[in-house]
Each structure stands twice: as C-alpha cells, then as structure tokens.
Amino acid sequence: MALPKVGSIGEYIREQRTQAKISLRQLAAAAGVSNPYLSQIERGLRKPSAEILNQIAKGLHISAQALYVQAGLIEDREPDSDVLTAIRADTLITERQRQVLIDIYESFRKENRPGAPDEDARTAKNAHPTPEPHGNDAGSSPDDEAPLPEELLTALKSFTETSAPPAPAANGHVTPETKEG
Amino acid sequence: MALPKVGSIGEYIREQRTQAKISLRQLAAAAGVSNPYLSQIERGLRKPSAEILNQIAKGLHISAQALYVQAGLIEDREPDSDVLTAIRADTLITERQRQVLIDIYESFRKENRPGAPDEDARTAKNAHPTPEPHGNDAGSSPDDEAPLPEELLTALKSFTETSAPPAPAANGHVTPETKEG
DNA sequence: CCACGCTGCTTGCAATTGCAAACAGACTGG
DNA sequence: CCAGTCTGTTTGCAATTGCAAGCAGCGTGG
Numbered sequence: 017m018a019l020p021k022v023g024s025i026g027e028y029i030r031e032q033r034t035q036a037k038i039s040l041r042q043l044a045a046a047a048g049v050s051n052p053y054l055s056q057i058e059r060g061l062r063k064p065s066a067e068i069l070n071q072i073a074k075g076l077h078i079s080a081q082a083l084y085v086q087a088g089l090i091e092d093r094e095p096d097s098d099v100l101t102a103i104r105a106d107t108l109i110t111e112r113q114r115q116v117l118i119d120i121y122e123s124f125r126k127e128n129r130p131g132a133p134d135e136d137a138r139t140a141k142n143a144h145p146t147p148e149p150h151g152n153d154a155g156s157s158p159d160d161e162a163p164l165p166e167e168l169l170t171a172l173k174s175f176t177e178t179s180a181p182p183a184p185a186a187n188g189h190v191t192p193e194t195k196e197g
Numbered sequence: 198m199a200l201p202k203v204g205s206i207g208e209y210i211r212e213q214r215t216q217a218k219i220s221l222r223q224l225a226a227a228a229g230v231s232n233p234y235l236s237q238i239e240r241g242l243r244k245p246s247a248e249i250l251n252q253i254a255k256g257l258h259i260s261a262q263a264l265y266v267q268a269g270l271i272e273d274r275e276p277d278s279d280v281l282t283a284i285r286a287d288t289l290i291t292e293r294q295r296q297v298l299i300d301i302y303e304s305f306r307k308e309n310r311p312g313a314p315d316e317d318a319r320t321a322k323n324a325h326p327t328p329e330p331h332g333n334d335a336g337s338s339p340d341d342e343a344p345l346p347e348e349l350l351t352a353l354k355s356f357t358e359t360s361a362p363p364a365p366a367a368n369g370h371v372t373p374e375t376k377e378g
Numbered sequence: 379c380c381a382c383g384c385t386g387c388t389t390g391c392a393a394t395t396g397c398a399a400a401c402a403g404a405c406t407g408g
Numbered sequence: 409c410c411a412g413t414c415t416g417t418t419t420g421c422a423a424t425t426g427c428a429a430g431c432a433g434c435g436t437g438g
Contacts, residue, residue, distance in 0.1 A: 028288070039384080040387095051387095051427095052389090056387090059387090063424085065247060066250060079286045084265070089248060089261065099298075101283070102280040109305045113305040117298070117301065120297075220414080222415080232416080233396090233417070236418090245395085249395085
C-alpha cells in the first residue's frame with residue numbers, strides 16, 4: 017500500500033518553497049536532503065521521517081511545528097499559535113502598534129487568498145477567533161480610525177511579493193528580475 | 198553506523214512508561230506499535246519515525262511536542278509563546294510576509310524601550326516536562342538579507358508615533374506626511 | 379549549433395523502519 | 409514438576425526510506 021496520499025504535507029512544502037522563490041535543489045541542499053527525495057516528498061510519493069521534516073523546516077525557515085501540524089503528526093490544539101491572539105495579548109507594544117500589526121497581518125492574509133473559494137479544509141482545523149477583520153473588542157480608539165495608509169500597505173505587499181530572499185551565492189551571474197512565471 | 202544512538206528519546210519514553218506503571222506491551226498496544234519495536238526504540242536501537250513517535254505520545258498521554266523536543270526534532274523555543282512564536286508558527290502566510298511581520302514587531306519593541314533596561318516579560322507556560330533544556334534562540338536569523346527597507350520601517354514608526362492617540366475622531370484619511378516636526 | 383547551467387523527474391540500490399514469530403527469565407499455583 | 413502468564417528481548421523478513429546516478433526539458437550565449 018503505497019498510500020500516496022500522505023496528506024497535504026508535500027503540497028505545503030512545495031507551496032512554501034515556491035513562495036520563498038527557491039528551487040527544489042536549493043531547498044534540498046539547504047535542508048541537507050537529496051533533490052530527488054525532496055521531489056518525491058513534495059509530490060506525496062514518499063513520507064519523510066521526522067528528521068527529514070525537521071531539516072526541511074529549517075531549510076524553509078519555518079517552524080517545524082508548522083510542518084508537523086500539516087503532516088498531521090501533531091494535534092493542532094494550540095490556540096496560542098494564533099498570531100492575532102498573540103498580538104492582542106502582547107503588553108509590550110502600544111495600542112497603535114497593535115493595530116498596525118493586526119492590519120498588516122490581515123492584509124497579508126487577504127493577499128494570500130486571491131479569490132480562490134476552495135479553502136483547504138485541513139488547515140481550517142485551526143479556527144481563528146477573528147472572523148471579521150473589523151469590529152473587535154480590543155479598541156481604545158474608535159473604530160473610525162484609518163488603519164494604515166494604503167501606500168504603506170501597498171509598499172509592504174509589493175515588497176513581500178517582489179523581493180528575492182536568499183541570493184543564490186555568487187555562481188555565475190543570475191539576474192533576478194523578480195519575474196513571476 | 199547502524200548504531201543510531203538516538204539519544205535520550207528512548208530513555209525518556211521508557212521513563213515515562215515506567216512512571217505510568219504500564220508494561221512495554223501495554224504501551225505498544227496503546228500506541229499501536231509492536232512490542233519488539235517499542236523495546237528497540239526504548240533502548241535506542243531504532244529511530245522511530247514521526248508517526249510512531251506521535252502514536253507513542255498518545256499512548257503515553259503526553260504531548261507529542263515533548264517527545265519531538267526530546268528527540269531533537271523540534272527547537273524548544275516554545276516557552277515564549279508570544280507574538281514572534283505565533284508568527285513563526287503561522288502556516289497561512291508566506292515566508293516573506295513572516296519576516297516582514299517579525300521585523301515590524303521587533304522594530305516596535307525597540308521603539309518602546311528608548312534606553313530603558315532590557316526586560317523580557319516572558320510568559321512561562323510550559324505544560325510539558327522538559328528536563329533537558331536546549332539552547333535558546335532569540336531574535337531573527339541574521340544570516341539572511343536585509344529585512345525591511347528602512348524607509349518602510351521609518352514610515353511605520355512615524356505613523357504609529359504621530360497618529361492621534363485618543364482623539365482622532367472624524368479624521369477620515371490620515372496622510373502620514375510627518376516628515377517635519 | 380551545441381555546450382552549459384538550470385529546472386524537476388525517474389531509476390536502481392543500500393540502509394532502515396517496523397512487524398510477526400519465537401526466545402529467555404520470573405512468578406503463580408494446580 | 410509443569411502449565412500458564414506475565415516481563416522484556418532477539419531473530420528473520422517485507423516494506424519503506426533516502427540517496428547517487430542518470431534522464432529530459434528549458435533558457436542563455438560562445
């Protein structure tokens with residue numbers, strides 16, 4: 017029983033990798049695994065061990081827990097892992113900063129759903145406590161506030177979209193034209 | 198090789214099992230693994246996969262994370278459980294967005310202590326026994342590229358500082374042209 | 379044009395996981 | 409004394425992981 021449906025772990029890894037704009041071989045090298053194996057993992061043909069998973073997480077600069085949760089190896093019973101909750105609970109930033117952070121985070125989230133109605137149900141296991149972007153209890157200022165200048169948000173968005181993360185060494189001259197394709 | 202000396206993971210499992218006063222076979226049954234295999238795991242002769250580890254954790258009624266940490270498969274940075282942790286663990290944003298958020302948050306934190314004694318109000322909420330604390334990691338990984346354009350950060354800072362705090366009222370648009378004093 | 383470097387994918391193969399079956403010791407009791 | 413039942417352990421094997429090597433496609437440029 018090959019049971020190729022190892023779950024969304026492969027898709028998730030590939031997604032993160034492509035989002036990070038790095039090649040399969042680059043990630044493989046960064047994670048210390050072989051390229052073909054990573055390829056098979058991403059396509060769900062192999063079930064990586066915890067060790068491999070951990071190394072891939074490091075290579076992707078993401079929390080290993082995120083991968084384990086995706087792989088279904090950890091019960092996602094972690095309400096604390098909600099960014100919004102954590103931000104709201106933080107006492108070391110000002111109210112203003114809090115609002116800015118929340119706005120930016122939500123903006124990112126919106127960016128990531130380009131209208132695709134097919135939201136993965138597997139990730140929906142973690143119900144986020146803020147279904148509405150606006151209208152929250154934590155607000156010392158009236159809800160009429162202007163969250164963030166759109167220029168700023170736009171700048172942040174474009175920055176996260178176009179920037180090229182790890183410069184691929186000094187091998188040959190690769191001109192990263194921030195071109196998507 | 199062939200002597201994977203998996204470390205304390207085996208001892209840890211056996212410890213937990215004996216503390217729970219259950220036999221090897223009982224735990225094996227509860228975890229859904231074979232008795233001999235569990236025996237080998239406990240003695241460090243085999244390196245269990247994440248799946249097996251997860252099942253053993255369930256059989257022991259302990260957090261899977263505790264086992265992963267013991268196995269060295271997870272960085273034990275959970276005690277923070279603050280905004281940074283949540284951001285790092287978030288699976289719904291891209292790597293790029295993650296770094297941006299982290300940068301902004303840290304920038305805010307720095308803003309708030311204009312020279313005050315550095316104090317970290319960390320909320321200790323570790324619910325699982327971690328007898329062997331591993332190295333602690335603080336701050337974003339510096340081995341990467343320049344985080345955020347300073348223009349952006351500066352704009353954010355000035356925005357959070359200059360925006361009218363408790364009485365914005367009907368302000369409509371807020372154009373942060375606060376370049377001058 | 380073909381070499382070169384890059385992208386990812388497919389193929390054999392060593393090493394490993396994980397299990398079923400059988401083994402050794404201790405304790406109970408007929 | 410031997411049957412029965414625990415304890416944990418060892419042995420052989422199917423299935424799988426994970427990798428080195430090689431394949432095919434794409435874009436650049438000598």
